[in-house]
Amino acid sequence: MPKVVDEQMREATRRRIIHEAAGEFARLGFDQANINTIAELAGIGKGTIYLYFENKRELFLAMLRSISQSQMASIRAALAPDGTLQQRLERLFRAFVHLAEQESDSFNVYMSALYGVNRAFQDEATKLLRDYVAVIALMVEESQVRGEITTQKSETTALMILSLTESYVLSARVLGRSEQAITQEASIVARMILHGIRTS
Amino acid sequence: MPKVVDEQMREATRRRIIHEAAGEFARLGFDQANINTIAELAGIGKGTIYLYFENKRELFLAMLRSISQSQMASIRAALAPDGTLQQRLERLFRAFVHLAEQESDSFNVYMSALYGVNRAFQDEATKLLRDYVAVIALMVEESQVRGEITTQKSETTALMILSLTESYVLSARVLGRSEQAITQEASIVARMILHGIRTS
């Protein structure tokens, strides 16, 4: 029964489509991206894409979900309960820098979905944002338990942490700073966050 | 001499087009926005738009510049050298909350331009970002002179302030918090920023 192999093939093709779609969407945006180009890059026929995804919109959403999973994995790893809160915050910061630079396609797609105007895309991107906040809030609560900080509203704190981290990275990139220059500020930013948290 | 009136009429029409364009672009994004619809909303003929703007792209850019000016005016007012640094930061935070809520069309357009993929739009949006940073950096330097804080890199500090302020507001909005709820956190966020600055 070649079923398993077929299933693997199908999954591989699906992944290839999503990968190329991410590049195309990141490069051109949803409207300007061309289904035909994506098919060519993925090495399949134009019509074949529709055997994997209902339409362009669904392809975009599937790609967005794929990106979300991948990014969440990175963030979870960064927030592993090793070391002090300061260290975990630094790792979080560096994880974002890394994502923004090494996975820039994904990052761009995610950001444009989040701040774009298509409600469906925004909703999907928001899910990831919620997950970010949730997993950071968890870390905050752990730190409370450990006595590293004393706080009440873990979610507000998490939101602050995420905002400062993510948007600092983004703004710095948009303003043209190098990855290296930004990475070097990990310690400063983390310390600043920490003090901010402890004071409020 | 009907010239003055004509000039006023022309300026009024131009403003009306830009206003409606902002709404349409905010609602649908650049590609999905329809020049014909914008013309109808502005109460003019389809062809008339082209007497005011060379093409769709130039209309978008003109609108973006208009938004930039308006937003910068708000931010400058918020950063007026009255009161303590804490108070100025609170006003900055509230100004962003206000912009995001009351001028949500403009805000959405600006954000999607900044994080979209069209280089020309990104460049224009980046200009505004630079202006933000510059004017905040100025406040930071004033505060140094006044002895409120002791810092070396005013621009880095400004970027931190902007990042935390702007993106906190944005994230909170995207996550569905009410304007009121966000506004109430002005004091907390400002204090946190201040401590962060003083520590680093």
Place this chain on the structure above:
Amino acid sequence: MPKVVDEQMREATRRRIIHEAAGEFARLGFDQANINTIAELAGIGKGTIYLYFENKRELFLAMLRSISQSQMASIRAALAPDGTLQQRLERLFRAFVHLAEQESDSFNVYMSALYGVNRAFQDEATKLLRDYVAVIALMVEESQVRGEITTQKSETTALMILSLTESYVLSARVLGRSEQAITQEASIVARMILHGIRTS
């Protein structure tokens, strides 16, 4: 009573419009020619043209008639009953060479109208063609009376003369020959025509 002066002014403006129209139509053809451009070249407002001509089509026709009159004048002069038939034919040939080179705008407009697809334009251009044939036929008949040739169908002969003269000039031009080179063939062509006539 400034009426006369006004009438002169009006006539002068009309002529200026027609002159510039001829250039524009010759350069771009009827459809691509731009009314606004013609107005600018003529130094008047866009709307003013419509005080002189009902619409673009009528302007074109008026221009065509103007060209016709001018060209017929040249041809009549060339065919003046001075000299031998051979000399008159040579003058006719040279007149066409001159028209094609010195009045190339007019010539191009006339040819494109004649061989174009707009029936109204074709009809107008055909009138000129008929006039050509008629005036040449007259010369043929004169020559018969003078005993220079003996022929029956003066109109067929005229058509031959015109065809060979006009289209020889045109083909030679299209094929890139210089005015001088073509002019030098006046004698040959005229002699050839003459022999042809005498034989048939």
Place this chain on the structure above:
Amino acid sequence: MPKVVDEQMREATRRRIIHEAAGEFARLGFDQANINTIAELAGIGKGTIYLYFENKRELFLAMLRSISQSQMASIRAALAPDGTLQQRLERLFRAFVHLAEQESDSFNVYMSALYGVNRAFQDEATKLLRDYVAVIALMVEESQVRGEITTQKSETTALMILSLTESYVLSARVLGRSEQAITQEASIVARMILHGIRTS
């Protein structure tokens, strides 16, 4: 292997498009001709045309080339080295009459391209004109070899032959003569050309 059939289908469709395009362009001219109408006449969808031709202009050029080939074939056949020069000239004349009447669409398109203002179209039409001259020049040289005529400049002679033939037919048509009436003059025109050649 449906390839051959497909290829045949494709070629058939291409021909159908060109055929209908010729009619539409002949009827309305390049600018007024409507791609949509051509598609409907050809029995295909509007977008399908763009699978066969890059754009309207390329369609026109392709059609022009197709016309050129077809016309050159007719002319070559007429000039086949059978019979006397007089007979060949008569066949040439009749071939033009036939083309002008039976292939009037093609003829109109070719003439309007030749005398229109679009340089690209003019160039393409000029190629055909050159081919005409070349093949007629060949006949002239053959006739020299055979001793039918004694001439030096075969190309100039060829141009004369073409001019008189083609433009006689055209002028006669424009002036409203019937095909039959024009055809009957084949002998006269041919004889006249012949004498003209022999004399010069």
Place this chain on the structure above:
DNA sequence: GATGAATGAGGCTTCATTCAT
């Protein structure tokens, strides 16, 4: 299942013409 030829809706833009001043 895979393909890609065919489709046609949709939109930006031009420009002849009108008409209020």
Place this chain on the structure above:
DNA sequence: GATGAATGAAGCCTCATTCAT
């Protein structure tokens, strides 16, 4: 009479989607 701002019809072309093979 002269003007030119305003208009909107008209058309080329793109591209997501379908479906016969």
